[in-house]
Every structure is written in structure tokens, then in C-alpha cells.
Amino acid sequence: MNPPNRLSRSTSVWLAAGLATFTVRAHATDIIVPPTGSIAAAIRVAGPSDRVLVMPGTYVEQIDFAGKDIPVIGIQGATKTILDGGGAAPVVRFASGQTAAARLIGFTVTGGNSSTGPGGILASGATPTVEDCIVTRNFGRFGGGIGGNPILRRCSIHGNVANVSNGGGIYGAPTIESCVIANNRVSRGSGAGVYVSTGNVSITNSVFVENFVVLTGRKGGGLYISNTANVVVQRCLFVRNHIAAGIYAATGGGIFTASASTRVESCTFFGNTLVGSSSDGASIWGSAIVRDSILRGGTASEASASTVLTYCNVQGGAGGTNIDADPSFVDATNGDFHLDHGSVCVDRGDPAKKDLDGSRIDMGAFAFATLYARANTEAVTWGAPAWSEVSSLVGGKQELRILMGPAAAGAIYVGTGSASGTVPGFSFGSLHVPLNPDWYFLATLGTPNAPWLPGARGTLDANGRGSMAFVLNSGVLAPTAPVPLDHAIVAFASVAVLASDAARVVIQP
Secondary structure, eight states: OOOOOSSSGGGGHHHHSSOOOOOOOOOSSSSEETTTTTTTHHHHHHTTTTTEEESSEEEEEEEOOTTTEEEEEETTTTEEEEEOOOOOSSEEEEETOOOSSSSSSSEEEEEEESSOOSSEETTTTTOOEEESSSEEEESSOSSEEEEEEEEEESSSESOEEEEEOOSSSSEEOEEEESSSEESSSSESSSSSSEEOSSSEEEEESSSESSSSSSSSBBBBSSSOOTTTTEEEEESSSSEEEEETTSOOOOOOOSSSOOOOOOOEOEEEEEOHHHHHHHSSOOEEEEOEESSSSSEOOOOSSBBBBBOOSSOOOTTOOOTTTBOOOOOOEEEEEGTEEEEEETOOOTTTTTTOOOOOTSBBBOOSSSOOSEEOOOOSSSHHHSSSSSSEEETTBBBBEEEEEOOGGGGTTEEEEEEESSSSSSSSSSTTTTEESSSOOOOHHHHHHSTTOOOOOTTTTEEEOOTTTTEEEEOOTSSSSOOOSSSEEEEEEEEOOOEEEEEOOOOEEEEEO
């Protein structure tokens, strides 16, 4: 059996009994910034191997990493650690040439206002890492929220504005992993969510929702891709993005691309809208290659004539290997675009490609599963997003949805987990549970609705649905490598005992 690690202070006794101690990361000095202190001053005195650890509070200042590749960490996360630019901008500046070792972690970045450049974070010519941050209510040009080439992970970029320019949320050549880009705006420009100006860009597992191009705006409600960029978009959701183009043509409500090298794989587009003198490509416009995706609910044709579509579900049809049918989302009205039982999109993607369970790939951003992580599509989630990765430095949560179907209506369920994977799992009679029994399995089974696994025992509703979560508080782990945990539920229905699929969460160093 694997030895346990300490997941929460309340469980330290039984965890310590089974898990080898993690090696604590070594740093020359941890510089602590109290609520009355200055983050900028701490950065100025920091050495090459130091960390700047910021206590919860609101800090009205602008900070400059000054070329230092060090981590600056809000130790209790973005909702409790606010960096307010006070109307100046950028709120955070990275110098040209800074690397991914320059890390901003666990802050809300707000209050930036500039008429000449980005409002929130400037990373021009630099590739810093920004993790577990909320970037909101910033105003600027060429990046209302962020400008440059940062690596963004588990960030929420929402409510930012770029005036008379491009990129309401982000402008530049960012790498985007597991982020929410929502409710950003541009006026008299393009790319309300993200404007990719150049370079090789990867965008994965992210949500583009309710971004707006307004006031004779042009193109790319969610995402604009320039002709000098090479972009791959995978497992992303584009929902209710909008272009109001006035006297101009409105194109690319979800994505507009001027680059023929654009690839879009396993994405879901829904309800993107266009208003203008003419409109085309509510979901996507341009010579992109789009595979294994769902494009529906737009106010115009879902894709332009130049878009190459294969193994997609396209409203209005697209011929060839594509289909046109109701995808049967779990609850599109309330922002759940996972596939429900009986969806025509299950096992209908490219037959040469497989989902994680080994079956033919499904169409859309989310493979069908009976236990899955919530997507951050609704406004109430943008300020407190949930992810399938959780930072050990600042903590976080994964919110899980249970989808056992009507056969499990009213069933009592029990959630449990494994720290050693899903294969081979174990069987009890005809029931197979995709978890390997180990110390974590016993701990979760023996601690009903534990603080780190709320909702792990309960009753499913009339549709066989429910919810649970995994919660990790900040500072209780110091892993030197990613730690995967898998969870599943067993439902005791009147017709049978049923086991869900497994859902993984990864604790990141």
C-alpha cells in the first residue's frame, strides 16, 4: 500500500500512520509580507532562491518582479489576497526575458487602469507563470486584463475591458491551461476574451463564456487568432459569446481565425450570437480544422464555408462525417454541457481516436462520464472556480457532479477514493468499482462526509443526480511531484447496486 500524506490537519493522525512524509521544498528564505506590509518592497530585497509569502489582505500597490525569477504567493489564495492597482497600471509587471520560474500565485489582481497598455498584468517578452489567480475589473489597451506571453493555469480572467483596441481579457501569445475567460469586453476592436497576436499558442481545458465585442466591434467574441499565430484549442467550451458589430459584418462569435494552421479539437460551442450588417460563423469563422466538436445554438450559420469540419455535431448540418442532432446536454440552461445518458455524441467522434476509457472518442469538450468535474460556466463560479487540479501552495477544490441516471433515482450513495489508481480496481459480485483499495480508500470510506470530501454520502435526486467535492486547504501539503487521487461513488438503487466512473484530481506542487 502507498503511505499517506496529510490532506488536512483534522486527518493528520490516521494519514501519518500510512504515508511517507513528503520532502519539503527548500528555499533560501521565505519573506513574509503582513497585511500592513509592501509586496513590492519584499520583491526588491528578495534573493534568487527566496520566496515572497503574502498574508491575506488587500494591498493597494503595483509590483514589479524586476527581472527576478522568484515565486510570489498569496498563501491563502486569490479570494483572500487582493492586489489592487488603485487606478494605476499595470498592477503586475514582468520584465522582458523573465522565465516560467517567475511565478505569481494566489492573488486577485484588480484596479488597473491604463490608456496605453494592459491594465492588470504586463508580461511583454516574458513567459512568467500565473497560477490560481483572479484577474478582474481592469481597464487597458491591448489586454484589458493581461498583455504578453504568460503561462496561465487555473486562473479566472473576468470582467476586464479593452477600449478602442483588442483583447478584453488577454492580448498576446499566452499559454492557457484550465482557465475561465468570462464577461470581458472590447469596444471598437476584436477578441473580447483573448486576442492571439502571434506565436505558437496552446489553449486547453478552458471556458470562454459571455465575452462581448461591442460598439462597431468586429471579430472573435471568445477568441481571435491572427494570421501569424499557430494555435491549438483542445477540450474548451465557448458559450454565449457575442458580437454587436453595428454597420460592420459580425464574424466568429466563438472563434475568429485568420490563420489556416488553427486546430480545434474536442470543443463545445453553444449559444454564441452575432449582430451586424451581416453575420457568419456563430461558433467559428476561418480556415480552421475542427474535429470531434459540437457547434450548436448560434444565431447564424455555425461555421464559415472555409472551416473544415470532421466528426462534429453541427446545427444545420455540414455533410460528410458530421451529424446534426440534439446532443442531450445534462443541463444547458444552467451551464452544464456534459453529455447525458443516451446522447448521440457518445462514441461518435473520429474512430481512430480514443477517450481515456479506451472507447471511441465522444464529440464535444467533455467525454461522457457518470462522475465528472464541474465546469466554471456560470457567473457565480467565476470568482471561486473549481478545477481538476489543486495547488498545494494555496489550496483549492474540485466540485464533482454525479450522473447515475433515472435507474438510481432516490438511491443512497457512498463516495470513496484511491491514491493508487483505478486499474485493476476491485469487484464485489457483479459490481466493479474503478478504484484500487488502499489507505485512502479506507480513510474515505471510514470518514463519512469528511472535511476534505463533503457530500461523499447522500441521496440522489429523482434524476439520479447529486454532487460532492474534494477540498484541500492551503499549506497542509508540500509534495515535490504531482499527487493524483481518484474518486468514485457506489449507489444503492432499488434495481441494483451501481458504481460510477472514476474522476481524478491532481494535487500540484
